[in-house]
Amino acid sequence: MATRRAFLSGLAALALPKPGWAAVGSPHCLAAGKTAERYVLHGLSADGHSLFAIDLPGRGHAAAAHPHRPLAVAFARRPGTFAIVLDCMTGAEQYQLTPPAGRQFNGHGVFSADGRVLYTSEVIAETSQGRIGIWEAEDFQRVGEWSSGGIGPHDLKRQADGGLIVANGGIATDPADRSKLNIATMRPNLTRLSPAGEITAQAELPPALWQNSIRHLALAPDGTVAFAMQWEGDPAEPVPLLGLWQIGTPPQLCPPPEAEAFRMQGYAGSVAISGSGQIALTSPRGGVVMIHAQNGAHLATHARADVCGVTALGSGFLLSDGSGALWSLEDQQLSPLTVGDTHWDNHIVPLA
Amino acid sequence: MVKHLAFVFALLAAPVHADVADVVADHILPGYAAFAQATADLDRQAAASCTADTLRPAFQTAFDAWMAVQHLHLGPVEEAGRGLAIAFWPDPKGLGRKAQLGLMQGDPAKLTPEAFADQSVAARGLTGLERLLYPTTPWPADPCPLIRATTADLARLADEVQGGWTSGFADQLLTAGAQGNTRYLSKAEARQALFTVLVTGLAQLHDQRLGRPMGTFDRPTPERAEARASGRSLRNVLLSLQALRALATSLTEPAPQTQAALGHAIALAQNLDDPVFAGIATPTGRLKVEVLQQAVEQARQAALAEIGPALGVGIGFNALDGD
Numbered sequence: 001m002a003t004r005r006a007f008l009s010g011l012a013a014l015a016l017p018k019p020g021w022a023a024v025g026s027p028h029c030l031a032a033g034k035t036a037e038r039y040v041l042h043g044l045s046a047d048g049h050s051l052f053a054i055d056l057p058g059r060g061h062a063a064a065a066h067p068h069r070p071l072a073v074a075f076a077r078r079p080g081t082f083a084i085v086l087d088c089m090t091g092a093e094q095y096q097l098t099p100p101a102g103r104q105f106n107g108h109g110v111f112s113a114d115g116r117v118l119y120t121s122e123v124i125a126e127t128s129q130g131r132i133g134i135w136e137a138e139d140f141q142r143v144g145e146w147s148s149g150g151i152g153p154h155d156l157k158r159q160a161d162g163g164l165i166v167a168n169g170g171i172a173t174d175p176a177d178r179s180k181l182n183i184a185t186m187r188p189n190l191t192r193l194s195p196a197g198e199i200t201a202q203a204e205l206p207p208a209l210w211q212n213s214i215r216h217l218a219l220a221p222d223g224t225v226a227f228a229m230q231w232e233g234d235p236a237e238p239v240p241l242l243g244l245w246q247i248g249t250p251p252q253l254c255p256p257p258e259a260e261a262f263r264m265q266g267y268a269g270s271v272a273i274s275g276s277g278q279i280a281l282t283s284p285r286g287g288v289v290m291i292h293a294q295n296g297a298h299l300a301t302h303a304r305a306d307v308c309g310v311t312a313l314g315s316g317f318l319l320s321d322g323s324g325a326l327w328s329l330e331d332q333q334l335s336p337l338t339v340g341d342t343h344w345d346n347h348i349v350p351l352a
Numbered sequence: 353m354v355k356h357l358a359f360v361f362a363l364l365a366a367p368v369h370a371d372v373a374d375v376v377a378d379h380i381l382p383g384y385a386a387f388a389q390a391t392a393d394l395d396r397q398a399a400a401s402c403t404a405d406t407l408r409p410a411f412q413t414a415f416d417a418w419m420a421v422q423h424l425h426l427g428p429v430e431e432a433g434r435g436l437a438i439a440f441w442p443d444p445k446g447l448g449r450k451a452q453l454g455l456m457q458g459d460p461a462k463l464t465p466e467a468f469a470d471q472s473v474a475a476r477g478l479t480g481l482e483r484l485l486y487p488t489t490p491w492p493a494d495p496c497p498l499i500r501a502t503t504a505d506l507a508r509l510a511d512e513v514q515g516g517w518t519s520g521f522a523d524q525l526l527t528a529g530a531q532g533n534t535r536y537l538s539k540a541e542a543r544q545a546l547f548t549v550l551v552t553g554l555a556q557l558h559d560q561r562l563g564r565p566m567g568t569f570d571r572p573t574p575e576r577a578e579a580r581a582s583g584r585s586l587r588n589v590l591l592s593l594q595a596l597r598a599l600a601t602s603l604t605e606p607a608p609q610t611q612a613a614l615g616h617a618i619a620l621a622q623n624l625d626d627p628v629f630a631g632i633a634t635p636t637g638r639l640k641v642e643v644l645q646q647a648v649e650q651a652r653q654a655a656l657a658e659i660g661p662a663l664g665v666g667i668g669f670n671a672l673d674g675d
Contacts, residue, residue: 257433
């Protein structure tokens with residue numbers, strides 16, 4: 001029976017060839033998590049409520065959100081041999097992406113600004129040499145790949161001009177069991193790729209910090225790259241876990257004061273930049289989120305067990321933790337938005 | 353009065369089981385009170401006389417008291433770097449001694465209580481004091497002013513930590529889940545915080561206190577043992593195990609597998625005749641410490657398998673899963 005609602009939505013479908021994110025409630029961001037034994041991808045409102053929830057086949061990771069259409073790409077856990085494209089209106093798995101033989105997804109992906117292309121961080125399984133996979137985003141066919149400019153690329157972000165910033169974490173992993181193979185000789189870098197895939201800039205850390213894997217990124221409107229690191233060296237050494245990179249200059253490291261230097265336990269899980277330019281760096285291991293000023297100076301440390309996901313929320317931040325709470329952090333005040341039974345995964349993906 | 357008694361009886365009638373309130377009342381608050389007392393005594397003695405021989409017993413007592421609480425990585429001790437300033441170890445680059453040399457030969461104004469509180473955490477606390485009272489290389493100047501600054505700072509830190517617990521943080525743990533408590537949103541979160549302390553305390557024992565002197569089979573590094581100069585390396589392991597057993601007992605009863613595993617590790621530590629792990633340099637001595645290390649890991653596994661489910665909590669969803 002044709003209901004009024006179905007009729008109207010059919011009409012809407014005729015008028016609009018491609019529905020937008022408004023069709024699923026205009027979520028502020030996407031976040032994956034685990035509820036009881038189910039793995040789920042949620043669309044979240046700015047006040048921390050779920051607008052939709054889609055079952056995932058396994059622990060999902062770092063979904064990429066299409067800039068216009070309500071499509072999300074969820075990656076399998078590393079080493080990943082598939083990613084799925086989800087229709088957030090119906091919950092249907094629209095496409096499954098499989099990298100070419102000998103390649104593995106390495107955790108993150110991002111769409112081009114016009115939504116026509118999806119870029120994925122990948123490695124050559126045998127060597128961990130980094131690749132950026134290129135997929136057209138109509139039927140999600142593989143159309144090519146670029147070098148990522150390093151070993152073990154993880155996060156990647158799109159610049160306003162269409163270039164890509166890649167965090168080449170430097171860690172070579174065993175293709176079968178993800179064990180780390182080159183900790184003694186690792187050498188991470190930040191790489192900037194032009195819209196055509198040429199490497200136009202690279203930056204490395206000082207040699208004493210080569211065991212500091214550069215893994216996650218956030219871009220400021222002025223082009224500054226905030227990068228979050230994970231220390232693979234001696235845990236007794238206090239090392240900076242946040243850096244800022246103005247492309248074309250050496251990266252600037254942003255250590256917290258000595259008294260706070262071990263609170264992140266050498267591990268930054270996510271990084272985000274707020275509308276006011278502040279930077280949030282989370283550590284689920286240390287159970288803290290550190291707030292830094294736009295110039296990198298440490299401003300505050302807030303304790304919250306297993307906090308990891310973070311994205312901008314106005315001039316502050318929206319944070320998620322493994323216990324099921326979503327938080328707002330505004331004016332140095334960490335306040336719970338919602339508390340539920342979903343253990344939130346490492347990242348919150350903003351809709352841009 | 354009658355009403356009051358009825359309330360007490362209602363509490364008594366409730367099923368007896370160890371939980372967060374027991375940990376706070378029986379383990380945490382008495383532990384910090386004893387540490388505050390021991391550091392105050394040490395400071396008083398240092399004010400009277402600062403010869404190393406005189407102060408060593410009070411130093412040992414204060415370090416013992418710290419070992420009963422040092423695993424409690426939550427609340428006031430985590431703030432303002434207090435825990436690091438109380439005991440800064442490991443210090444692979446020797447930052448502490450370098451900073452102490454600077455303080456000893458520099459402006460005496462840096463030794464006033466206010467100024468000293470801002471000096472490097474590596475230079476202060478029990479580890480700093482150990483270098484002054486049990487010097488392995490002679491100091492170039494009279495250590496007395498630095499000894500007194502360090503004991504005063506230590507007593508202040510212990511007092512602040514104790515005060516932080518009694519004037520707020522204990523209530524936050526105990527009222528977990530109550531309206532307005534944004535630190536612990538449910539009783540389960542408070543249980544999880546203490547469970548995490550237990551499990552990470554055992555991991556730290558395994559990886560740091562035992563792991564650092566172990567080094568590798570080809571290159572053992574007994575010189576990296578904690579509190580070697582004061583002869584406390586093994587004692588710290590034993591006291592830490594006993595403190596973690598006390599925590600486990602207050603947190604969950606019964607937990608027979610965890611208690612058995614901790615009891616086994618404690619017995620191994622008690623029977624190990626190797627106070628600063630010098631034996632690690634020999635194959636037989638190394639094997640003995642390795643057996644102890646394995647027993648600590650078994651205790652951690654037992655706690656994960658037994659106490660976590662009993663409390664209805666686990667270790668963090670993200671904390672365990674590197675990405």
